[in-house]
Amino acid sequence: MSVFAPATRGNLIPYIPLLAYVLFACFIAFAGFQGFRKVENLIEVEKLNDLGSIADMKVGQIVSWQDGHRRRAEAFSAGALLATEFERWLQEGKPLDGQEQKILRVLAGLQLTHGYATVSLLDRQGMVRISTGKIDALDGADLKLVLEAMNGRHPLFSDIRRIGHGDRAVSLSLAAPLIDANLENGPVVGAVLLQIDPHDFLYPLLQLWPSESLSAETLLTRQEGGDVVFLNELRHRKGAALSLRIPAATLNLPTAMAIRGETSALNGIDYRGVPVVAVMRRVPGTSWFMTSKVDRSELFAPINQLKEWAASLGLASAVLGGGFFFIWLRGIQARQKQLKAEHDAALEREMRVKHFKYLTRYANDMIIVANEEGQIVEANERAEQALGYSREELLHMRVVDLHDPFDRLAISGKFEKLKQEGAIRLEGVYQRKDGSAFPVEISARVIEVQDVKYIQGIIRDLTERKQLEEMRAKMEHAGRLTIAGEMASGMAHELSQPLTACNNYLDVCLRRMDENAWDHEKLRDTLKLAANQAERAGKIVRHLRGMVQKQGHDRALVDVNLLIRDVTSFLEDEIKRQGISLTMTLLPLPQVMACRIEIEQVLHNLCKNAIESMYSWPQRELRVSTRVLESGFVLVAVSDTGKGILPEEMAKLFNPFQTSKKDGLGLGLVICRNIVESHGGQIWMDTPRAFGAEFCFTLPIGVQHE
Amino acid sequence: MSECAGQATVFVVDDDEAMRDSIQLLLESVHLSARTFACALDFMKHFEQKQEGCLLLDVRMPGMNGMELLELLKSGGIDLPVVMITGHGDVPLAVRALKHGAFDFIQKPFNAQELLDRVHAALDLDRKNNRRNSEVAQYRALFQALTDREMEVVDLVVAGNSSKMIAKALGISPKTVDIHRANIMRKLNIRSVAEMVQLRLTLLDA
Structure with a gap:
């Protein structure tokens, strides 16, 4: 756990700035939002004021417009204008000459001056008597x-009302009683009806806006049952006057809110369903409500644009910042990963270096590392000791400089071979600083460190091994000579007896003859003795071949497998030294009557021949096997994978003084055959194979020979 | 053994019959008395200490070999000269034999004359030994006549002391020393101090 804990904390650290960044962004966004809210509020308040004053102004204008009309109507009523003439007309029953024209002219002037749609005079019953328009009846x-x-x-x-179909078919009427001004409380003579086209003044008044605006408008409404009826033409919908009706219960509709007595709506939704800011006023003296409104979108258009700008700026910076942060984080992670990898690698390298140092320091062999050019770059203590150079001196040398001058020629080209094959093993001669030379075995291989190739050589001083090998070879040779020597001295001893005796007899005869002391018969007897001894010597020479067995070894029951184990263990060192693999297939055997030493000598000879035949031969396998033959013999086979035996050599194989060895006596197989045959067995070489040779010999089971 | 010359006998120990027989004939041909034995034990049974002569001894023999017999004889105080017969090339064995007191050695196969020369030399030595031995016995008898005090004086004289020094050493007067010396000369039948020294050393050597 402790191993992973720092890594986890390390992984969290980069996220702390991220968290801070997010918090900071939230704060900025919140502050911005609050700021905008405040500005919006200010704008709303200001706009409400504006709308309020506009609405108030328009209400004032409508009121004064109505007042103007009402005053004119009152003037009519007071009879200031037409009452007298019209009364007369009515009383007469018919207009006077020119009177109708005169009245009509007044009415037309009135119509023209004040912009009435029609002006009509009506009698007491309400019948139209004269009209500027083509009105026959009301x-x-x-x-x-x-x-x-x-x-x-x-x-x-009257209220504004629809008088037909079409956009302009709305009208507003003002009716004034004509009262006879001559009398106090004079009778009502008739009435004048002034039809007013709202398009003529009222609607333009409503539509007029003191400043340029895309959405601002003024609405005139009244309540009609449960509905709000829009009285004027709308800016955003044609033909709405007196035809558009919206339920008065609609919650956020400013015109409906006006009916409920409210004077302003910040979050109103108008007839189109668009958010608006509105101010509502009751128009005094009428059932009308005035609503001045403007779309919130227009109201906040500048600030909304600013908002959009700010938002997109914020978003852009957030994205950008996030991106940068992400990249930075990735960078940190990658760097951390790399650092960790580097650290691990460094640690491993350090371990390896330590291990290598340990190995090289205490190595019994010289270890030298060189670059591809053969320049030495590293050498261990053993190399310093063995060569007599200091490390600094070695680092200024090439590997070839280490070789004895005579050896340099022999190893030329090996360096290239090494670079081609990757590894090489060779023997050479090194020269110490003091000039002395010593044999070495070099195992070199190409190693790669961070894509750079080096040559690593492990060099073993062969001085001791060579000495040992030489000594061993000498001892073996001496051993062979000793056997031959012992045989020779045995033979000499055997021969010296009869020769000496013969010499003695002859000498006696000579002396006696000189003295004339002995008669013929006595001399003859003595000479006969001498002849016997000479014959004895001859016999010894004739039976030279049998000498070996006559040395008098005792025979006993022996286990041949045991003898094979003894002999192979005796040869174990050499077998190992030559890198030979030994396979023994020894089946259980009955005992044979034999001379242990002689059979060991046979086994030793055959194994030794097999081993020597595999010198400088790549495949090295020595096989020894035994089995029982049905004919009552024990069979021993010794085979090798060595150079084998040439067919022309086969015939002479068991002849004395035949040898393929440099310093052999050519007696080994002769002695073997003598021994085996003296035991009643046979020895032969198996039919030649592709390579190697196999020698077999037999010994009779449990038969006491001789 | 029929043709004996004096009392000396040449003893031959060899396991080879032909060797024994031929050597015997050879020795007899030069008028030497010879006795042969097939093995060391046989020789030990028949040999008597007083017998004069020499021994021809084969080194290689079954049973007790020549070297062992030689060592046995020398440790038994028998000074019969021994000539060892060795095989050819057995020089180290021969050297060992000489160190153990053998008189000489001869290597087989040998010339008859060589053997005879060595046998004669051995017999000469044996004779000399015998003569000296008898002299020593004679001297020993003479010295036995001396008193203890006279023996002390003889040893001091042989050590090279003057009469005065002897007197001082023995706590007697020089005159008494001179009387002792006169008696000694008379008893040993000698006339000079030189002779006395020679006699005494001969005895000590023996």
């Missing part, structure tokens, strides 16, 4: 208005 609404006005003796305004 419709119900107007008639009712006129009768009410006459009854009430006061001018009355």
Whole structure:
């Protein structure tokens, strides 16, 4: 756990700035939002004020417009204008000459001056008597208005009402009673009906906006049952006047809110369903409500643009910052990873270096590292000791400089071979600083460190081994000579007896003859003795071949497998030294009557021949096997994978003084055959194979020979 | 053994019959008395200490070999000269034999004359030994006549002391020393101090 804990903390560290960054961004966003809210509020308040004043102004204008009309109507009522003439007309029953024209001219002037749609004079019953328009009879609404006005003796305004189909078919009527001004409380003579086209003044008034605006408008509404009815033409919808109706219960509709008595709506939704800011006013003296409104979108357009700018700027910086942060984080992670990898690698390298140093320091062999050019770059203590050079001196030398001058020729080209094959093993001669030479075995191989190739050589001083090998060879040779020597001295001893005796007899004869002391017979006997001894010597020479067995070794029951194990263990050192693999297939055997030493000598000879035949031969396998033959013999086979025996040599194989060895006596196989045959067995070489040779010999089971 | 010359006998120990027989004939041909034995034990049974002559001894023999017999004889105080017969090339064995007191050695195969020369030399030595031995016995008898005090005086004289020094050493007067010396001369039948020294050393050597 402790190993991983720092790594985990290390992984968290880069996220702390990220967290800080996110918090900071949130703070900025919140502050920005709050700022915008404040600005919005300010704008709202200011706009409400604006809308309020506009609405107030328009309400004032409508009121004064109505007042103007009402004053004119009252003037009519007071009879200031036409009452007298019209009364006369009415009383006469018919207009006077030129009177109709005169009245009509006045009415037309009135119509023209004040912008009425029509001006009509009506009698007490409400019948149209004269009109500037083509009106023959009043419709119900107007008639009712006129009768009410006459009854009430006061001018009355009608509401705005639809008078037909089409955009402009709306109208507003003002009815004024004509009262005879000559009498106090004079009778109502008739009435004047002034039809007003709202398009003529009212609608333009409403539509007029003191400043340029894309969405601002003024609405005139009234309540009609459960609905709000829009009275004027709308900016955003054609033909809406008196036809658009919206339920008065609609929650955020400013015109509906006006009916409920509210005077301002910050978050109103207008007839189009668009958020608006609105101010509502009641128009005094009417059932109308005035609503001045402007779209919130327009209201906050500048600030919204600013908002968008700020938001996109914030988003861009957030994305950019995030991106940078991500890259930075990745960078840190990658760097951390790399650092860790580097650290691990360094640690491993250090371990390796330590290990290598340990190995090289205490190595019994010289270890030298050189670059591809053969320049020495590293050498261990053993190399310093063995060569007599200091490390600094070695580092200024090439590997070839270490060789004895005579050896340099022999190893030329080996360096290239090494570079080609990657590894090489060779024997050479090195020269110490003091000039003395010593044999070495070099195992060199190409190693790669961080893509750079080096040559690493492990060099073993062969002085001791060579000495040992030489000594061993000498001893073996001496051993062989000793055997031959012992045989020779044995033979000499055997021969010296009869020769000496013969010499003695002859000498006696000579002396006796000189003295004339002995008779013929005595001399003859003595000479016969001498001849016997000479014959004895001859016999010894004739039976030279049998000499070996006559040395008098005792025979006993022996286990041949045991003898084979003894002999191979005796030869174990050499077998190992030559890198030979030994395979023994020894089946259980009955005992044979034999001379242990002689059979060992046979086994020793055959094994030794096999081993020597594999010198400088790549495949090295020595096989020894035994088995029982049905014919009552034990068979021993010794085979090798060595150079084998040439067919022409086969025939002479067992002849004395035949040898393929440099310093052999050529007696080994002769002695073997003598021994085996003296035991009643046979020895032969197996039919030649592709390589190697196999020698077999047999010994009779449990038969006491001789 | 029929043709004996004096009392000396040449003893021959060899396991080879032909060797024994031929050597015997050879020795007899030069008028030497010879006795042969096939093995060391045989010789030990028949040999008597007083017998004069020499021994021809083969080194290689079954049973007790020549070297062992030689060592046995020398440790038994028998000074019969021994000539060892060795095989050819057995020089180290021969040298060992000489160190153990053998008189000489001869290598087989040998010339008859060589053997005879060595046998004669051995017999000469044996004779000399015998003569000296008898002299020593004679001297020993003479010295036995001396008193203890006279023996002390003889040893001091042989050590090279003057009469005065002897007197001082023995705590007697020089005159008494001179009387002792006169008696000694008379008893040993000698006339000079030189002769006395020679006699005494001969005895000590023996």
